[in-house]
Amino acid sequence: MDSPTYVPRWTPSPSPPRTPREGPVILGDHDDIETDSSVSEESVHDLPFFQNYSTHDGKKASISSTRIKNTSVPPPIPFLGPIEAPSLRLDSSVSRFSEAEQVTMVVPIEEEINHDYSTLNLNGMNMEMPQRIEHKYDNQMMASNGIHLTWKDLWVTVPDKKTGGRRAILQGLTGYVEPGQVLAIMGPSGCGKSTLLDTLAGRLDSNTRQKGEILINGRRQALAFGTSAYVTQDDTLMTTLTVREAVYYSAQLQLPDSMSKSEKKERAESTIRDMGLQEAMNTRIGGWSVKGLSGGQKRRVSICIELLTRPKLLFLDEPTSGLDSAASYHVMNRIIKIAEQDRRTVIASIHQPSSEVFELFHNLCLLSSGRTIYFGPTSAANEYFSLNGFPCPPMRNPSDHFLRTINKDFDSDIEKGLGGNKTAAEAINILVKSYKSSEISNLVQRRVLEICQQNGGSLEKKGNQASFITQCLVLTRRSFVNMYRDLGYYWLRFAIYIALCLCVGTIYYDIGSTYGSIQARGSMLMFVAAFLTFMAIGGFPSFVEDMKIFTRERLNGHYGVASFVIGNTFSSIPYLLLISLAPGAIAYYLVGLQKGIDHFVYFALMLFACMMLVESLMMIVASIVPDFLMGIITGAGIQGVMMLNGGFFRLPDDLPKPFWKYPMYYIAFHKYANQGFYKNEFEGLTFPNEQVGGPAVITGDYILRNFWQVELGYSKWVDVAIIFGMVILYRVMFLGIIKTAEKVKPMIRAFLARPTKRSTHVQDPTLDH
Numbered sequence: 163m164d165s166p167t168y169v170p171r172w173t174p175s176p177s178p179p180r181t182p183r184e185g186p187v188i189l190g191d192h193d194d195i196e197t198d199s200s201v202s203e204e205s206v207h208d209l210p211f212f213q214n215y216s217t218h219d220g221k222k223a224s225i226s227s228t229r230i231k232n233t234s235v236p237p238p239i240p241f242l243g244p245i246e247a248p249s250l251r252l253d254s255s256v257s258r259f260s261e262a263e264q265v266t267m268v269v270p271i272e273e274e275i276n277h278d279y280s281t282l283n284l285n286g287m288n289m290e291m292p293q294r295i296e297h298k299y300d301n302q303m304m305a306s307n308g309i310h311l312t313w314k315d316l317w318v319t320v321p322d323k324k325t326g327g328r329r330a331i332l333q334g335l336t337g338y339v340e341p342g343q344v345l346a347i348m349g350p351s352g353c354g355k356s357t358l359l360d361t362l363a364g365r366l367d368s369n370t371r372q373k374g375e376i377l378i379n380g381r382r383q384a385l386a387f388g389t390s391a392y393v394t395q396d397d398t399l400m401t402t403l404t405v406r407e408a409v410y411y412s413a414q415l416q417l418p419d420s421m422s423k424s425e426k427k428e429r430a431e432s433t434i435r436d437m438g439l440q441e442a443m444n445t446r447i448g449g450w451s452v453k454g455l456s457g458g459q460k461r462r463v464s465i466c467i468e469l470l471t472r473p474k475l476l477f478l479d480e481p482t483s484g485l486d487s488a489a490s491y492h493v494m495n496r497i498i499k500i501a502e503q504d505r506r507t508v509i510a511s512i513h514q515p516s517s518e519v520f521e522l523f524h525n526l527c528l529l530s531s532g533r534t535i536y537f538g539p540t541s542a543a544n545e546y547f548s549l550n551g552f553p554c555p556p557m558r559n560p561s562d563h564f565l566r567t568i569n570k571d572f573d574s575d576i577e578k579g580l581g582g583n584k585t586a587a588e589a590i591n592i593l594v595k596s597y598k599s600s601e602i603s604n605l606v607q608r609r610v611l612e613i614c615q616q617n618g619g620s621l622e623k624k625g626n627q628a629s630f631i632t633q634c635l636v637l638t639r640r641s642f643v644n645m646y647r648d649l650g651y652y653w654l655r656f657a658i659y660i661a662l663c664l665c666v667g668t669i670y671y672d673i674g675s676t677y678g679s680i681q682a683r684g685s686m687l688m689f690v691a692a693f694l695t696f697m698a699i700g701g702f703p704s705f706v707e708d709m710k711i712f713t714r715e716r717l718n719g720h721y722g723v724a725s726f727v728i729g730n731t732f733s734s735i736p737y738l739l740l741i742s743l744a745p746g747a748i749a750y751y752l753v754g755l756q757k758g759i760d761h762f763v764y765f766a767l768m769l770f771a772c773m774m775l776v777e778s779l780m781m782i783v784a785s786i787v788p789d790f791l792m793g794i795i796t797g798a799g800i801q802g803v804m805m806l807n808g809g810f811f812r813l814p815d816d817l818p819k820p821f822w823k824y825p826m827y828y829i830a831f832h833k834y835a836n837q838g839f840y841k842n843e844f845e846g847l848t849f850p851n852e853q854v855g856g857p858a859v860i861t862g863d864y865i866l867r868n869f870w871q872v873e874l875g876y877s878k879w880v881d882v883a884i885i886f887g888m889v890i891l892y893r894v895m896f897l898g899i900i901k902t903a904e905k906v907k908p909m910i911r912a913f914l915a916r917p918t919k920r921s922t923h924v925q926d927p928t929l930d931h
């Protein structure tokens with residue numbers, strides 16, 4: 163049975179003969195299609211739905227038929243959803259199914275020859291279908307809540323320093339992606355692939371402005387925080403964990419409590435195997451200090467983590483970068499299988515797919531300088547280029563050909579000649595114009611409109627996650643392991659604390675109780691309260707790495723901010739206790755501070771509280787200044803100010819009012835640290851008085867009141883309690899800042915993107931209008 167060849171109306175010239183590789187023809191304008199008079203106008207209008215399913219007019223071996231017993235209205239599009247490409251494609255004769263009572267499916271020679279058939283009832287139509295498809299359609303019907311994502315006339319602009327105006331990086335893009343489909347975004351480097359992904363995922367930078375309509379199931383709905391998963395270009399992973407640990411911890415965080423531990427383990431391991439990482443299961447991911455996985459392996463770990471829950475909407479930014487062609491094929495094949503089986507919606511930007519990988523995608527969005535060169539079925543892109551005068555040379559990978567044709571970055575260096583005597587800039591103009599006036603562009607617009615009119619379900623957050631308690635426990639455990647293995651987090655600091663405390667201990671060795679020891683004790687305690695706690699800043703770079711992982715996981719909805727804060731707080735406690743006890747004991751006992759274990763316990767507890775406080779302060783800094791160098795400078799500056807007006811370098815009564823005394827003196831944690839340490843040390847001691855005319859001995863209380871101007875109206879325990887209170891306050895502030903930023907950022911973006919009366923699009927000057 164030969165399938166008719168359609169020459170779509172948008173075709174500027176008759177279709178040239180095609181090689182078997184070039185594959186199918188798009189079902190073109192439905193006006194060209196013969197229809198039975200009994201078919202309603204409405205049903206004919208449904209035909210453009212079929213544009214994705216096309217004739218495989220290469221070698222045909224077996225033809226399997228599917229009989230429609232009740233011919234009335236053509237089935238809706240989900241029913242004709244993607245059929246495990248490339249195994250089955252609907253023949254173009256499907257366009258006449260309503261008159262012919264027969265839909266023909268063309269099966270390439272190498273696949274799907276023998277099938278069992280069974281009857282399936284869909285929308286009132288009984289169809290005989292191969293078992294495999296029946297299963298797929300059952301899934302489709304059950305998972306009716308798939309995600310249709312549409313975007314219409316999408317513009318994104320950024321400030322242009324040269325002109326002082328704004329530069330468009332996406333220019334009027336329109337497109338869609340449907341459940342069970344994988345859309346590939348391709349184009350030369352810098353054409354706007356990541357920007358398009360970020361825009362669709364609601365993750366644009368704050369300096370960008372966006373115009374146009376992005377709808378999910380025909381509704382305006384916000385993406386992010388658990389409604390979709392996004393694998394970014396950078397692999398932000400916990401470098402100290404092995405592949406197995408990283409994926410398993412993530413499984414414990416994301417999968418519901420109702421799943422048993424062994425099921426979660428099995429899910430994690432099978433996903434690792436799916437990504438071909440079984441050999442590297444026990445290898446640490448590694449980072450700048452320790453070599454671990456290769457770049458391509460890290461890429462696959464990132465994908466693994468996001469595939470664990472089989473998200474309804476998955477964005478992949480260059481999932482195959484760093485992978486060899488075989489690994490790229492297997493990774494993409496797996497992703498496409500998941501999309502098809504579970505009706506997931508996947509959008510992937512991709513750089514240089516091999517022809518095998520390229521053929522896996524259902525649709526292609528080809529961009530150049532933020533403009534659409536082509537949007538439509540992958541299988542028809544080759545023909546589109548041929549028809550516009552840029553045929554793919556034999557034996558060349560079509561995707562290579564497309565990218566070479568439209569890459570104008572090297573126009574001055576390379577020979578002309580891909581499309582006759584045209585430069586890439588000229589080729590781009592031809593293709594952009596041709597696409598705009600093509601029938602395929604009309605079909606895309608119509609499909610977008612149809613999806614929007616369907617007004618499907620609203621987007622739900624990933625339900626069924628691990629409970630809050632489980633997330634806190636898992637995050638505490640994961641963070642504890644990370645802190646243990648990351649030398650920079652605490653161990654390096656521990657070593658330096660030991661060295662510093664030995665220095666303090668030897669400089670102030672056996673301080674005694676002379677009159678001169680009053681000043682020495684005060685200085686030594688001030689050093690502990692100020693500098694030893696200041697050193698807690700040393701863990702900031704590691705914390706910034708944690709924050710990056712948190713941001714990624716948070717945006718993908720793995721857990722909440724509160725779980726992160728709790729996990730980070732509890733995991734750090736053992737290390738901070740160790741650092742305050744061991745080096746603290748060295749300094750305390752070498753110097754010979756007040757005897758009695760209770761005094762030492764207070765000393766270590768205050769040191770511990772101050773270190774926690776500095777870490778909490780640095781968390782706030784990290785939430786505002788995510789760059790670690792700027793963060794360290796900011797944190798050091800804040801602490802420097804606090805140290806200065808903490809009541810040692812300038813006594814409290816001498817601090818200038820109002821600013822330095824009120825409120826700064828009371829905000830600086832050094833005030834409470836100093837006063838707590840002083841009370842702990844001086845209360846109960848007496849010193850010989852060397853001042854002329856005074857009593858023979860002076861008491862600790864006298865020194866506290868008159869030398870150090872300490873407030874004695876409350877006990878030393880209140881000072882330490884205030885510091886613990888500040889720790890809680892700072893951590894709650896961190897939580898509040900993150901939550902507020904999450905709420906306010908989209909509002910600001912929406913405000914900036916609001917339509918104004920005089921809003922005009924920024925045109926690309928390179929485009930020949």
Ligand SMILES: Nc1ncnc2c1ncn2[C@@H]1O[C@H](COP(=O)(O)OP(=O)(O)OP(=O)(O)O)[C@@H](O)[C@H]1O
Nearest residue numbers: 320331350351352353354355356357358367369370
């Ligand atoms: N927030 C921003 N501010 C300024 N310019 C931006 C911003 N985001 C993107 N751009 C610019 O927009 C253009 C497109 O960037 P984008 O990262 O989307 O390209 P891409 O196609 O993903 O590139 P690659 O394949 O190299 O990753 C680039 O020139 C980039 O510098």
